[in-house]
Amino acid sequence: MYEHDVLVVGAGGAGLRAAIAAHEEGADVAMVTKLHPVRSHTGAAEGGINAALREGDSWESHAYDTMKGSDYLGDAPAIETLCKDAPEDVITLEHWGMPFSREEDGRVSQRPFGGLSFPRTTYAGAETGHHLLHTLYEQVVKRGVTVYDEWYVMNLAVTDEPDPRDRSCHGVVAYDVMTGEVAGFKARNGVILATGGPGQAYDHTTNAVSCTGDGQAMAYRAGVPLEDMEFVQFHPTTLPSTGVLISEGVRGEGGILYNAEGERFMFERGYANNAGELASRDVVSRAELTEVNEGRGIEDEYVHLDMRHLGEERIIDRLENILHLAEDFEGVDGLEEPMPVKPGQHYEMGGIETDENGETCISGLYAAGECACVSVHGANRLGGNALPELIVFGKRAGQHAAGTDLGEARLTTGKAGDVEEGEVDSPVALGEAGISDEAVADGGAATLTDPDEVVEAAVEAERRRVEYLMNKDDGIQHAEIRARVQKAMTKWVNVFRNEEGLKKALREIRAAREDYQHVYVADPSRTFNTDLQQTIETRNVIDIAETITLGALARNEFRGAHWRQEHQERDDENWLKHTMLSWNNGEPELWYKPVLLEGEEKTYEPKIRSY
Amino acid sequence: MSTQEQKPKNQTETDTESADEDIIAASSPQQRRLREKRGREIESPKETAEQEDTYHLKVFRYDPEVADKQEPRFDDFHVPYRQGMTVLDALIYARDRFDSSLTFRHSCRQAICGSDAFFINGRQRLGCRTQLSDLEEPVRVEPLPHQEVVKDLVVDMEHFYDQMEAVEPYFQTNELPEGELEEQRQSRENHEKIKMSTRCIWCAACYSSCNIAAGDNEYLGPAAINKAYRFAMDEREGEDLKQHRMRIIEQEHGVWRCQTQFSCTMVCPKDIPLTEHIQELKREAVKNNLKFW
Structure with a gap:
């Protein structure tokens, strides 16, 4: 078993920034990532990083634009944190040598972007993400942070109390793509998920083949609610x-x-x-x-x-x-x-519910970046707001996991307090399709509480899953199942949505789940078995596709990126609330929580959104 | 090992029978599975191969663990062509429809993650950025030369990464301005000077193409030297650090090994003038050494 203070899963912008921050706070930090860091999809970001750096601009103005862009579904404490921290965090990148485009006076350039009232998008050509990713990786190399690259994290090691808020995360289970070894990674302080978006739920997407929503699906199945998943940005x-x-x-x-x-x-x-x-x-x-x-x-x-x-x-x-x-x-x-x-599908606004410090409702489990939902973007993300989210909340999660006191979060997590039960009229059963073999079930750590035992039990469960998939002799291949989901999502859960189409999508997702009961891995090799890896990823794609579609079917209004044919108005009276989905014994449970529009000094009143 | 001499072993429509015989000869459950799977899928290439619009790929196969792949071989795939199809698209098609064990790295599909550099028709290229229509058939896809093959098109990148990390590949400066929100100024000219060098995506195409690197395992290689150039030429680092960087690249296995063959520059998918950068560093080094005499 490997052991570190802080484990960061995923090595794109958020993960790298989190690792650097945790390391600066003195933690023994390691990254576990299915791709070598420089291969991460942050590198494909082009436009820039919003930050109020210049005279005439202010974080308040950035916050106002972001709230308006979110169609009033962003939470004020999250948005204000983003906009206040972004300038300093962008200058930190500059101090780390990031090759930003420059003005005549030698200062970094900024340009106008959609939905912004000031040209505050800091950029490096049209390849800002590439330079961000490489600059951050350089800092990780400089600090000697341990990177387990091409190790695919299969599951989290989480205790199994009935209420997710009582659970704690003690590490992850990963397999070494190069050799096929399945191993436990224990985290003494915390696990930070920074696994990116689930663009592969669609077939026309700007996202990389690796963007399969792994972290979201793992957190979801461990009991963390996924928030506002129906809000998918189409670029x-x-x-x-x-x-x-x-x-x-x-x-x-x-x-x-x-x-x-x-x-x-x-x-x-x-x-x-x-x-x-x-x-x-x-x-x-x-x-x-x-x-x-x-x-x-x-x-x-x-x-x-x-x-x-x-x-x-x-x-x-x-x-x-x-x-x-x-x-x-x-x-x-x-x-x-x-x-x-x-x-084309571009970005998932929703994700793993966290507070401003990156913490989820499970103790020791964090999320940052696209996989998380703080929520900054609400119903629609503004261009140039994804990269500042990576650096601001990546850093905060890293600091907090390393034990730094960032003050108490204003946002709360988990199903408690002012919540409302939700209902959705699904034409098919939802969630896990009958588990035929113990090995395909999640290795809930039952009554275990000792961290080592929790990790070991999770490792055993994943080893059994791998054996099961590898030993199966025939069945259906993941590519077929994944393609079925992607097609349905692109057809029916796209820019324009209606009830009939969303229900058709749910039927297809159900069929994909049933097919997945028969999935098998044809490649018998333990060496670099991408067939196995993609088979595991496909399960994540299915779970995430279902949450997107369910949220969309339930939300009877038109807000931000979520358009419904039958409901052509934003409905603040009934729908000014976050969609929450919890995985409850294998079934999605729908509930809602209020949006927090009260900022530090002012309240953001929902207005008609026009450009 | 010469990969060129491996006898192609065919799994497609042209000699289905012989392929089947090979498979029958092997009796592991996996071989049985593969045989059945091929049986199922053979229909699709058969149909499509009769149409004109297919591309013929010969893909290198090797797996140290699987009986019939321990001896490297080439497999033939006939992939239906659509306009704009890249080598990567064709490989994905072949894997998803014909043989799910076909293994290669890939991720972004847009020439920025640097995962899918292969040796395509005798030259290092990114699979995602190479149009099938620009290539002669059959399209031969092999792993990057001069690196150890892990499986199929996957090579061991560790040594390449080690070289990249040997040049202190991170920004260092003693000249940060006062004040947390104060940026370090950089002239547009200087930004322009380092711009091309910052485009490197670590695909290792250059390193694989370099004869010197092939013969001298310790040679830093074009990508790592380019990374050093990126910092040495960045005015924000300051003069002291530049001297420090010059010492690193002037080492025995540094810039002086380069024999200016331009192969790295020819294959770079990001058009980085690698050889020029190396030459410029040599000139810098000469100037420096004269100064210290």
């Missing part, structure tokens, strides 16, 4: 054939969207009379699909994003990476012609 500018992201920076620099008739539809069709292309992402995505659905799309599929008028010099200076992406993945020269774009 308005992805390349039609691959889902590769074309940064919002293009519109930030002045890029224009046109329909097949050559209309600048954001203005001419009245979708956003003030902000136009720089309206919030949910608004632009719906506008594009409306254009396509009404017959004004190009090839009935996409619209055009034109940046030619910006001129070669400016494009090369600030958006060069976009030229390469459009050329390599769509065969289009952005200097000569407009780029085809359509909405």
Whole structure:
């Protein structure tokens, strides 16, 4: 068994930042990650990092924009923490050498982004995430933090008290992809999940193949509620054939969207009379699909994003990476012609419920970054707000797990206090499909309390699961099951949603669960068995797809990224609340908790959201 | 071991029978499974192979643990083509439809994670950034040369990572401004100077292409030297640290080993002028040494 003070699962932006922070506080910290850190999907972020750095800007203004962007489903303490901490945390990156784009006076550049009242998006070309990721990894190398790379975390080692709030997390179980060894990792202080988003629940996504929602699914099954999962961001500018992201920076620099008739539809069709292309992402995505659905799309599929008028010099200076992406993945020269774009799954606003210090309701279990829901983004994330979330809440989680006193959190976690039971009319049974073999069940640590025993029991359970999957001789393969879920999600749980489609999706997810009972791993090798890894990931994809769809079916209103055909208004009276899903003995339990709109000094009153 | 001489072992429609015989000969449950699976899937390549729009891939296979893969071989896959299809797309298709044990690293699909550098038709390239339509058939996909093969297209990257980490690959400075919110200024010119060097995605294509690295295991290699360049040329680090960095890259297995063959520059998927960076460091070193005389 490996043993450290703090274990960080995942080595993207949030995980690396958490590890650095825990290390700075003197903890013995190790990272366990299924990819080598520099392979993490943070590297694909393009646009930038919002932070109020300049005169004329303020954290209050950033907070207001973020709250409005969230369609009033963000929690004020989370948003205010983000906006207050971001400037210092961005300057820290600068001090670590991050190669930000520069102004003439040598200071870091900022540019306008959608939904922002001030150009506060700090950037490094159109590859900000790449530079962020590498800068953070450099600091991890400098500090000599232990990294177990290509170790896939399969499950958490958590005690099994009836109320999740009484449980504690003592470590993780991981398997070494290179050798197939299954091993326990004990965490003396805490485990921080920083596993990223679940984009692989969809087939048209900007997310990497590795973004399978592992941390969310593991935390969920261990008893931590998942919050606001129905709020999925569809980025308005992805390349039609691959889902590769074309940064919002293009519109930030002045890029224009046109329909097949050559209309600048954001203005001419009245979708956003003030902000136009720089309206919030949910608004632009719906506008594009409306254009396509009404017959004004190009090839009935996409619209055009034109940046030619910006001129070669400016494009090369600030958006060069976009030229390469459009050329390599769509065969289009952005200097000569407009780029085809359509909405694609991009970001999960919801996630593992945490407070401002990254803590979940299970003692010793933390989450940060896209896998977490503090909640900063509410019903819609603003462009440029994901990267500051990584560094601000990654750092806080790392510090807190290492024992630093960050003051008491204002947000509460777990099912307690002012909660409301929820109901959803599902056409099929939900949750775990009858467990035929003990080995596929989660290794609940029963009545164990000793940390070593909790970890060992979890290791045993995972070893049995691996043996079971490897020894099975035939059945259905994960790729088929995953494809079924992805197709259903893309078809029915997309930008436009209705009751009928959501129910169809639930049926498909159910069918996928039943198929999964027969899943088997054909590759017999213990060496680098990606067949096995993806089979385990697919179970996570199914669980997460179900939470997204359930939340969406239950929420009878239109808020932020969640649009419902039958419910065309935001309904603050009934729906100004967070969707919570808890895994209760293998079944999802739906409940709601209030949104916290009271900030430190002011209360954010929900207003009509227009751009 | 010359991978080129391995006799291709076919599992596709052209000689289904011989493939079946091979499989029947082996009797482990896994072999049985594979046989059944192939039986099921053989139909799809058969159908599609008759249409014109398929691409023929020959993919290197090796697994130290699996009986019929211990001797390296090439498998043939015929993958239905759609416009814009990349080598990575084709590999994913082959794995998901024909043989789930086909193993390769990949993640972002957009040339930023650096996981999927392979040796494709005799050259180091990223699978995700290489269009099938730019390649001659059959498309030969092999693991990166000069690195130990773990399985199929997966190579052991440890040595490459060790070299990257040997150059103190992190920013260091003694010149931070006062005040927590005060950034360190950097001129646009200096940012421009290091810009290309910061694009490295650690894919190891350059390292794999370098003859010197192949012959001298301790040679830092182009990627690591480029990483050193990125910091040595960053004006924010200051003069003292620059001297420190020059000492690291001037070591016995540092910049002077480079023989300016440009193979690294040719294969870099991010167009980093690696050889130029190495040459510039050599010039810097000469200047420095003259100064100290």
